[in-house]
Amino acid sequence: MVAKEVNSIKGLGPGGKKPVTYYCLSEVAKRNSMKEIWLVIHRHVYHITCFLSKHPDGEKVLLEQAGADARESFEDVGHSSDTREMLKQYCIVDVHPSDLKPESGKKEPSKRDACQSCWSF
Ligand code: HEM
Numbered sequence: 001m002v003a004k005e006v007n008s009i010k011g012l013g014p015g016g017k018k019p020v021t022y023y024c025l026s027e028v029a030k031r032n033s034m035k036e037i038w039l040v041i042h043r044h045v046y047h048i049t050c051f052l053s054k055h056p057d058g059e060k061v062l063l064e065q066a067g068a069d070a071r072e073s074f075e076d077v078g079h080s081s082d083t084r085e086m087l088k089q090y091c092i093v094d095v096h097p098s099d100l101k102p103e104s105g106k107k108e109p110s111k112r113d114a115c116q117s118c119w120s121f
Contacts, residue, residue, distance in 0.1 A: 022096035025069075032067030034059075038092075039070040043100055046090040 023045050031038035037049050039062070052059045057077075065073055 021093055023093050024096050025099045028095070029067040034063070037062065037066045039065050039068060040095055041069075041071050041074050041087070043095050044091045045093045045095060046087065047092045048090050051090060 025040070028038050028040055028045055031047075034052065035049075036047075037052060038045055038047050040046070048062060052062055055062055061073070062070075
């Protein structure tokens with residue numbers, strides 16, 4: 001796991017037992033350059049610096065979303081299920097529940113589980 005403990009927030013994971021670390025969107029927003037690029041898709045934070053040059057549609061589209069919530073553009077493109085599977089390896093942590101906006105048809109943010117347990121999107 002690549003996550004650094006910089007202004008991160010400790011919380012409790014599924015069942016209220018296992019401690020987990022979340023990042024606020026303000027922390028994610030700082031990682032917005034070629035040097036270090038993070039983005040958010042469906043409440044997970046992805047560290048994709050090493051993937052930039054490998055993206056089939058080029059770096060530019062990823063840099064445009066750097067440090068931000070890329071869910072809409074990620075979904076608009078209709079990425080394949082293989083890509084969604086591949087995405088998991090870049091997940092470093094979850095967005096803090098207090099920073100989450102409800103997505104239609106999903107659970108309340110405050111009840112969401114930790115990173116490892118919610119890959120449904
Ligand atoms: C971490 C996030 C992302 C990953 C890991 C990723 C990965 C991939 C992969 C593996 C492909 C080829 C297979 C497929 O179509 O599913 C692809 C295609 C594509 N991606 Fe992404 N992508 C990401 C984010 C984005 C974002 C934010 C955009 C914004 C517009 C985007 C735009 C595209 C486009 C347009 C294609 C089609 C390229 C073509 O067919 O020539 N991707 N992406």
